[in-house]
Amino acid sequence: MAKGKTAKGVKPAKVVRSAKKVKAAKGAEPNVGKGAKANKEASTEEKIKNAARKLFTQKGFAATRTRDIAEEAGINLALLNYYFRSKQKLFDLVMMENFRRFLQGMTVNFVDDTLTMQERVVRIVSAYIDFLTEFPDLPLFILNEITHNPSKIAARIHEEVGPTRSKFFQQLQAAKMEGKVALDPFHFIANLVGLTVFPFVSKPILQRVTGVTDEKFEALMQERKKLVPMWIKMMLLPPGGEK
Amino acid sequence: MAKGKTAKGVKPAKVVRSAKKVKAAKGAEPNVGKGAKANKEASTEEKIKNAARKLFTQKGFAATRTRDIAEEAGINLALLNYYFRSKQKLFDLVMMENFRRFLQGMTVNFVDDTLTMQERVVRIVSAYIDFLTEFPDLPLFILNEITHNPSKIAARIHEEVGPTRSKFFQQLQAAKMEGKVALDPFHFIANLVGLTVFPFVSKPILQRVTGVTDEKFEALMQERKKLVPMWIKMMLLPPGGEK
DNA sequence: GTTTTTTTTAATCATTTGATTAAAATGTTT
DNA sequence: AAACATTTTAATCAAATGATTAAAAAAAAC
Structure with a gap:
């Protein structure tokens, strides 16, 4: 841990990961847009989106913190960027x-x-x-x-x-x-x-x-x-x- | 300039300055709430308030930066806190x-x-x-x-x-x-x-x-x-x- | 069961942002 | 003009905040 210096001049741009999983094209999908409006038993992606919708709608873009979204969704902050790239995109x-x-x-x-x-x-x-x-x-x-x-x-x-x-x-x-x-x-x-x-x-x-x-x-x-x-x-x- | 360390443990609270000048109680006051709606020839305090009103009303509290207010008013950022204590108070x-x-x-x-x-x-x-x-x-x-x-x-x-x-x-x-x-x-x-x-x-x-x-x-x-x-x-x- | 990929986590970074400070400039009083 | 008070400035701070990274954990593929 703590590695003296993270590659300095490197542009942060281009994330390596591709454009998210291919998804579906499988066999048994559990709950996709069923009735459950709550955050229980929803995919991480959905949890984030629901929390974001709630807070953004309630407080607007500028007043909403990504940390609040993460907490509301009950997920790690980094996952927000992992799934949606940026607060703005979300x-x-x-x-x-x-x-x-x-x-x-x-x-x-x-x-x-x-x-x-x-x-x-x-x-x-x-x-x-x-x-x-x-x-x-x-x-x-x-x-x-x-x-x-x-x-x-x-x-x-x-x-x-x-x-x-x-x-x-x-x-x-x-x-x-x-x-x-x-x-x-x-x-x-x-x-x-x-x-x-x-x-x-x-x-x-x-x-x-x-x-x-x-x-x-x-x-x-x-x-x-x-x-x-x-x-x-x-x-x-x-x-x-x-x- | 650059004095190694500014008094660390000191609470920032209580600003020394009293509650602003007594104002008026003089003889010739120049322009007080006259017609001039623009920021020209207005007191610093008024300039800040006008700029703040414009930006706050336009963009809301969270989306407005104190630096933007200062720039819009054409004054130094510190004056905002000097006259109004905090963004919230303003x-x-x-x-x-x-x-x-x-x-x-x-x-x-x-x-x-x-x-x-x-x-x-x-x-x-x-x-x-x-x-x-x-x-x-x-x-x-x-x-x-x-x-x-x-x-x-x-x-x-x-x-x-x-x-x-x-x-x-x-x-x-x-x-x-x-x-x-x-x-x-x-x-x-x-x-x-x-x-x-x-x-x-x-x-x-x-x-x-x-x-x-x-x-x-x-x-x-x-x-x-x-x-x-x-x-x-x-x-x-x-x-x-x-x- | 091992390898590979995807997801999650904790730590950290870089920037932004509200606020403060000490000193300089300006104004006022005597 | 000296002494004092007020206003303004540049520099800096500390906290907040969006974002990234490397490694761990979990899931999937083989």
Whole structure:
């Protein structure tokens, strides 16, 4: 131990190890993405990713220490670099998965052509409220990432929502033509996701200001599954009889 | 220079210097909070605070380096500690100022008893949209702070919005009694600030998804000064003739 | 059962980063 | 201008932190 001097001028670059095991191509794989969400009985790689997702999502990139991830995962610090090369690489991975997960709920309900816009809204809001109830700190994480690292996400946004988006705008344009809708698509989207997501993002401040408990909050969110679509519907037809 | 060894066991605590100069109590003070928002011709203390506010608000506490603050302020790194003791103290200061600034716009318009609820909403939304147009990254900063450091803010929230809040709930309760309003105060607040603030918080993602330019975005926000109060008004009277 | 490969561990490195210090520069008082 | 106080600077420290390495342990291959 303690060998006087480690090869000094040598660039650390190029790790010898190849690109991770070939994996699979065998016979009996034990547990691959089964139900077990916990860290028990998961591969080291999964343990690290789960711990990383938890901490990164909760505290952001800069405030998360690799040592904390290792401890949370119950593994040796070096394994983090062994499996993922660097903190940044690990973060990128987790981030992309978070992001995809978040957008999927939004996009999946837009593509069904047999639904009316109203029904689509009902489904999206409902799915999102359930989703956000389960992963409450995902939206703030994503807002931060997009705000601070636009470039890295830009590609994935277009890749993920690109097709859906054009479809949606098409639908909205059609509705507008028929005179059913008179609202800029931007306002529509902003209101839809604002009314749905914002209460979760601002839960801490809203709770303090309104004095609402956790249980009451959840009840209110469930209530919103009906309210938000109703409000959106009202918004779509402004020239009723007002003013 | 280079004095072999700096007093080793001495606790660094207690800085000798008193609690900063007494300040003022003189004759001719040059520029105190005048118009000059820039860093030119400002006191060292102000320069640091401005730079800190900019970087902290933009990147958060953990991602901001004291050296970056010093460089942005154009001062020696040691001056940061000389004037503010620690990065944390400086952050707390800036954070509290940001927070107060943010809540003021909300509270100030609630207290006027001569206004109807509708007029209050119009004023609040309008004031906030102007405010947010000027300080776009304030809301995300605040959401992060409240989410990650609830305790530190809790006190200030109650101090700042406490009286206003009770007044508002009183008003809303009264309106409810009169049958003018049938909406949980929580929903009301969530919608009001969600519809107003969320577009700014999610500006980057909204712009990518909708393809809206900066100019168009600002125009849409101006449009919202009229739209949001209108929508809020509609929401307050749900049992019209629907369903 | 031996060899070979993969995984895990403990120790250590190099850099970054918040903070401090002693001295120099600047300003103020008398 | 001398004496004192305040502000600024350059150098340095100590701790934290991301990353690497060599060897041990475990697993797989033969």
